[in-house]
Amino acid sequence: MNEDVKDLNLSVVKAFTILDAFVGDKKEWGVRELAKKTGYNKSTTYRLLSTLESLGALQKNNEDKYLLGLKLFELGNLVSIHKSLRKLSRTPLENIAREIKETVHFGVFDKGQVLYLNKTESPQGLKVSTQIGSYQKAYCTAIGKVLLAFSSEDEITKYLKTTSLDACTENTITDAKALEVALKKIRKQQYALDMEELELGLICIAIPVFGKNNDIVASISVSGPSSRFKLENIDNYLAIIKKGAREIEESIANYN
Template identity: 30%
Template sequence: MTTNPPRQKAGRARSGDAGSVRTLERGLSVLSALADFGEATLTQIARQVGLSASTASRLLDTLRQQGYVEWEERSGLFSVGLRAYQVGAAFSVRNTLLGAAQPEMQALVDDLNETANLAVRRAGEAVYVHQVEARQMMRMFTHIGAVAPLHCSGVGKVLSAWLPEGEMRQLLGAGPYPAYTPHSLTTLATLIRELEAVRAQGYALDDEERELGVRCLAAPIWDARREVVAALSISAPTSRFPKKDIPEMLERVRAASHQISARLGWRP
């Protein structure tokens, strides 16, 4: 014979439920504190939210596993993760990067019939946060949340090129960098020269550096503080994107990136 557990009275929580709610509250307070800091150490976060270092560490580890927090091993700094970014974007699409970018990316793809990507920088990588696919039978595709190296991707170069020099060098490290193809830049000196050219010309090119047979052109997206917050790119097989088409492609990508930037409050 089995018996049903006693029915819980309305308005009262079991002790286990209360503990879970308390843990959730603490986790959210840690995430909020981290958003205020931008980047912070474990000690700073624990002190800010009034928790022991061990408790804060457990909460941060759980948030990391779920993608809400990222940790940079070299510096020991925590930062808000991509999943938190995606949740925030869902709150008010119109006023977010994704909301500003979507119509321009769609128009770009309608015009060029090549895949458009949107990426942001997280620690030492470029992270793809949005994509509008082309209608071609053979088209470029990447998963949202996928990462690309800074040294051999158009979006990675754009997201690095406008950083202050000290921050740029710290981010890139001393090299050498992995060679994905014979065209990959593998030394710090060559990469710095490339990023100087990117800054001067206002765009970046991945010329079969990540994958043979694929060319990518990327332009910066600026915010109201005149900071580069994202990179917009078009990717295509080299057979459909020969070098002679770079000026025409650049004109269209740059126009789209300027429109997105303007929606974020940027003024040239």
């Protein structure tokens, strides 16, 4: 399991372990809370927090709790990986969102998961709560299944071998063979559905975005609550997001 046991700088590892605590739902942390969460000594935690604060990676709110700081915002916006994809997907996604009044996602396959690069939120009250930059399971999302379906055979095999298909809902595909069949169907019909496979009440539809060599580079999905996301709308949705996908593909083709 432990790959190259390099001699890492433990203080830096600890600092990022602390920052990782902010990835969850809890956005504000005190010293003792974080010490408990990370298992580090209270003094150690305190000094790491002070250091991260002085660097701008964290900052205190008016209750003296720590928040992620603007230094991370600055650095995060400078990450060049997938930067062109993020940029050229922006307008097409806005266009889709204007026509379909549901949440639209744009993501790529990264480290065996879906990495969300962009999104536009539904203007309606009931909406999905995802984060740009966050990861999601591939096998139980429409966007993930599309990305998987159009990957190389090797990658699919590797994915099926290394991923445990845990049930998220009663509809989750938990059998590798069944997933393979589903992927085959997705390749044939050129879109994927997620019928409450990740979360009960949540339905998604996704299509692939292809690059210059007709290899898949990303996927666009539309998500909505089952209460208003009806199967008879699928053709309509597909037409709209396919238009967006074609816009993105054109931008990719023209990208130097």
